[in-house]
Amino acid sequence: MSTSTKLQxxxxxxxxxxxxxxxxxxxxxxxxxxxxxxxxxxxLVLGSLWMRWRNDRNCSLEDHRWIVGVVLLCxxxxxxxxxxxxxFARFDWIDFCSQSLGAVxxxxxxxxxxxxxxxxxxxxxxxxxxxxxxxxGASYAVG
Amino acid sequence: xxxxxxxxxxxxxxxxxxxxxxxxxxTHRSTIPLSLNGTVTKTEQRFEKHxxxxxxxxLWIDDVEYQVDRTLFEEVAQGDTxxxxxxxxxxxxxxxxxxxGYSKDWSGMLIAMPLVxxxxxxxxxxxxxxxxxxxxxxxxxxxxxx
Numbered sequence: 001m002s003t004s005t006k007l008q009x010x011x012x013x014x015x016x017x018x019x020x021x022x023x024x025x026x027x028x029x030x031x032x033x034x035x036x037x038x039x040x041x042x043x044l045v046l047g048s049l050w051m052r053w054r055n056d057r058n059c060s061l062e063d064h065r066w067i068v069g070v071v072l073l074c075x076x077x078x079x080x081x082x083x084x085x086x087x088f089a090r091f092d093w094i095d096f097c098s099q100s101l102g103a104v105x106x107x108x109x110x111x112x113x114x115x116x117x118x119x120x121x122x123x124x125x126x127x128x129x130x131x132x133x134x135x136x137g138a139s140y141a142v143g
Numbered sequence: 144x145x146x147x148x149x150x151x152x153x154x155x156x157x158x159x160x161x162x163x164x165x166x167x168x169x170t171h172r173s174t175i176p177l178s179l180n181g182t183v184t185k186t187e188q189r190f191e192k193h194x195x196x197x198x199x200x201x202l203w204i205d206d207v208e209y210q211v212d213r214t215l216f217e218e219v220a221q222g223d224t225x226x227x228x229x230x231x232x233x234x235x236x237x238x239x240x241x242x243x244g245y246s247k248d249w250s251g252m253l254i255a256m257p258l259v260x261x262x263x264x265x266x267x268x269x270x271x272x273x274x275x276x277x278x279x280x281x282x283x284x285x286x287x288x289x
Contacts, residue, residue: 006273014266018259025255028247031197064150071154089189089199090210094248097164101259104158108263111147111154112270142192 007116008125011109015040015133018105022098030140035095037137039102041130043074047110048126064114071107075100095141102137106130147274151267158263162256169249172212178229181205183219212246 015037022033047070054066078099083091113122170176185203200216202209204225215234218241219225227234232243 003273003276010266010270010273014262017262021255021258021262025258026248026251028251029197031192062146064146067150068153071157075157089191089197090201092191092199093168094165097161097168101158101161101165104154104161105263105266107154108151108266108270111151111267112273114147115274 004116004119004121007113007119007122010112011044011126011129014108015102015105015129018101031142032094032098034137034140034142035099036102037133038141039074039078039099039137040106041102041132041134041137042077043071043103043106044109044126044130045134046070046074047106048123048130051110051113051126052123061115064111067107067110067114070110071103074103074106078103147271151271155263155267159260162260166249166252166256169246169252172210173243173245173249174209174211174215174227174234175232175243175245176230177209177227179204179225179227179234181207181225183221183223183225186216186219186221188216212243214244214246215241 019033019037022036023030026032047067050066050070059066079096082096082099086095109126113119113126116122181204183202183204184206185201187201189199189201191197191199198213200211200213202211202216202219219236223237225234225236234241234243
């Protein structure tokens with residue numbers, strides 16, 4: 001199996017495994033799985049775009065701090081949306097922690113991808129997987 | 144690669160904290176870890192997206208708001224007094240003993256969150272190994288130029 005395929009699978013297999021765990025043990029609350037999936041998808045999309053932006057500017061390959069920064073930004077954005085437009089009955093800490101776990105997993109994927117950031121196929125894969133999981137997650141969260 | 148290891152460690156700590164946050168929130172809603180001593184000043188059931196599945200149960204004890212599991216919510220009414228020491232499963236509701244239990248959320252989190260952390264550890268190890276073994280496009284270009 002080529003490294004490129006392994007890197008693409010890195011974005012899919014762990015994300016699906018955690019989704020299956022949520023459904024197996026917390027299946028009575030599909031919205032938890034949905035928040036996790038949406039958090040992962042949205043963060044992978046933003047992280048992939050950020051990686052492209054850094055690549056265009058020839059930023060250092062030795063600096064991974066931006067990944068932690070993007071993850072924290074996504075967690076903060078999730079906190080704001082959960083407190084405002086997605087606040088129905090009350091701010092739900094389990095929704096917030098679940099979507100943030102998705103954001104952190106996207107960060108772990110970006111660490112693996114960082115050394116191959118000029119691989120446009122990889123960035124496209126990140127965008128496609130991210131948009132699909134964001135859509136599936138959103139439909140689980142509110143559907 | 145030290146920077147990658149440091150970022151991975153930060154992400155792992157975040158994941159452990161968030162998984163613990165999920166577990167603690169479910170535990171807190173059982174009220175079992177809480178010490179309660181006061182009067183229920185208000186009760187309210189709020190509805191989310193799926194009526195009957197994700198309803199939110201709120202109690203105000205001496206005007207302090209608590210989100211609780213349905214079990215306790217159904218046993219109390221406005222004006223009841225609540226008494227329990229921390230970590231006891233018995234609560235006195237206006238002198239009547241009520242047994243508390245953990246919710247399905249709690250038992251699910253108890254198994255799911257450690258498994259999620261294990262997947263994070265495995266993914267980080269795999270991710271760092273891939274990043275370390277595969278030469279970067281930049282380094283390959285430098286080698287080709289030399």
